[in-house]
Amino acid sequence: MVEQLLAFALTCLVVVVVPGPDFALVLKNAHRAPGSAASTAGGIMVGNTILALLAVLGVTALLGASEILGTAVRIAGAAYLIFLGVSALREAFGRARSQPKVSEPGPRFSGGSPFLQGVVSNLLNPKVAVFYLSLFPQFDLGPLPPLEQHALMAGIFLLTALAWYVLLVQALKRVSAVLARPRVHRIVTGGSGAVLAGVGGTILSKSLVSA
Secondary structure (H helix, E strand, C coil): CHHHHHHHHHHHHHHHHCCCHHHHHHHHHCCCCCCHHHHHHHHHHHHHHHHHHHHHHCHHHHHHHCHHHHHHHHHHHHHHHHHHHHHHHHHHHCCCCCCCCCCCCCCCCCCCCHHHHHHHHHHCCHHHHHHHHHHHHHCCCCCCCHHHHHHHHHHHHHHHHHHHHHHHHHHHHHCHHHHCCHHHHHHHHHHHHHHHHHHHHHHHHHHHHHC
């Protein structure tokens, strides 16, 4: 069991640290205000927690068993990533690019708030759903019952993700002055937007082909 736990923890670390849509979103929002990166990361962790609970209860597996629902979720996630990516590209290279819009720090529940973006982005992130669907069954933490195994694995994943985002937010705070520079802002926001739109476009094309 100890070997399985260590292998699972290492897998969690790789899945969390490898850059993806959530990382790009935190980076995109980092320049907006000192608390924007933390708000985005907080929203991502809320989404992670919801998905972990759904996985423990077996809801994620039921959704994965339905091809129609699975495709619908992937298309919705892809569309949202494309929307965020295009919005970032417009912000980076639009008319007002020399004056980046600054939002108030903290979890505000408006349509463009970093917190809400983090929640929605994570809930519709295919990487996280695939993690729960494909990797949980690969590890046997017996003699624990299946429900307790899934709860333990979900807890390990959440703690790993939390530690990573705390480190990431602290690192971004140290370079906040650099991120605030107009040229750096355009590069970071434009690059993050391109990643978000690119990932969304790839997911969308694959989902439409398999539909």
